[in-house]
Amino acid sequence: MSVTAKICGLSTPGTLDAAVQGGAKQVGFVFFPPSPRNLGFDQARALAVRAPAYVEKIGVFVDPDDVLLAAAIATGLDAVQLHKVTPERAAVIRRRIPVWAAVAVKTAVDLGAAAPFAGAADRILYDAKTPDDAALPGGMGLRFDWTLLQRHRHPLPWALSGGLDSSNVAEAIRITGAGAVDVSSGVESAPGVKDVDKIAAFLKAVAIS
Numbered sequence: 001m002s003v004t005a006k007i008c009g010l011s012t013p014g015t016l017d018a019a020v021q022g023g024a025k026q027v028g029f030v031f032f033p034p035s036p037r038n039l040g041f042d043q044a045r046a047l048a049v050r051a052p053a054y055v056e057k058i059g060v061f062v063d064p065d066d067v068l069l070a071a072a073i074a075t076g077l078d079a080v081q082l083h084k085v086t087p088e089r090a091a092v093i094r095r096r097i098p099v100w101a102a103v104a105v106k107t108a109v110d111l112g113a114a115a116p117f118a119g120a121a122d123r124i125l126y127d128a129k130t131p132d133d134a135a136l137p138g139g140m141g142l143r144f145d146w147t148l149l150q151r152h153r154h155p156l157p158w159a160l161s162g163g164l165d166s167s168n169v170a171e172a173i174r175i176t177g178a179g180a181v182d183v184s185s186g187v188e189s190a191p192g193v194k195d196v197d198k199i200a201a202f203l204k205a206v207a208i209s
């Protein structure tokens with residue numbers, strides 16, 4: 001079975017096109033002002049319109065309120081990726097739009113946060129836990145011990161994220177058995193600056209894995 005890929009944190013037409021042309025199944029738009037990848041609503045709408053309908057547009061949020069969610073969803077999102085939300089809050093949001101629940105992982109204990117999202121989310125995104133004082137809960141190029149997922153019973157369909165790039169994604173897929181992967185800083189030349197060649201190389205590495 002082929003592995004699917006999401007390119008997260010896109011902000012320009014050229015890099016969106018590179019993701020689409022390379023075969024990304026999803027593209028991610030960040031709605032979190034502290035992030036170097038944060039998008040305004042007009043920017044997001046223009047990118048969402050540019051992407052073909054078969055490419056899913058995923059909005060990325062950190063414990064968003066209803067006002068932000070409504071405005072962002074109206075730009076043309078197909079699903080939302082939620083960081084730092086409870087299963088109860090995810091379940092409420094899921095009445096409106098499909099939900100990816102981010103689970104931050106450093107040790108095996110952290111994987112226990114996934115099970116409560118059964119029935120409250122559509123997919124788990126296992127991402128590397130960032131330090132407590134970090135500005136962002138994701139998109140920092142950190143990875144976790146992929147072997148942890150070998151012993152884990154997944155409560156939902158899932159994707160692997162955190163510190164992936166074109167040089168390590170095949171190994172990550174082999175070790176974890178991931179059927180879906182997600183990348184942000186591994187396809188950038190600087191924080192928030194996506195690189196079309198790195199996007200192409202990543203998607204090629206996923207395609208041949």
Ligand SMILES: O=C(O)c1ccccc1NCC(=O)[C@H](O)[C@H](O)COP(=O)(O)O
Pocket residue numbers: 008009028030032035036037060061062081083127128136137138139140141142161162163164182183184185186
């Ligand atoms: O990317 C961001 O700036 C971001 C901000 C706030 C919450 C989440 C964010 N990113 C989440 C992602 O989906 C990233 O793709 C994921 O953490 C992997 O990032 P990276 O390790 O840089 O590939």
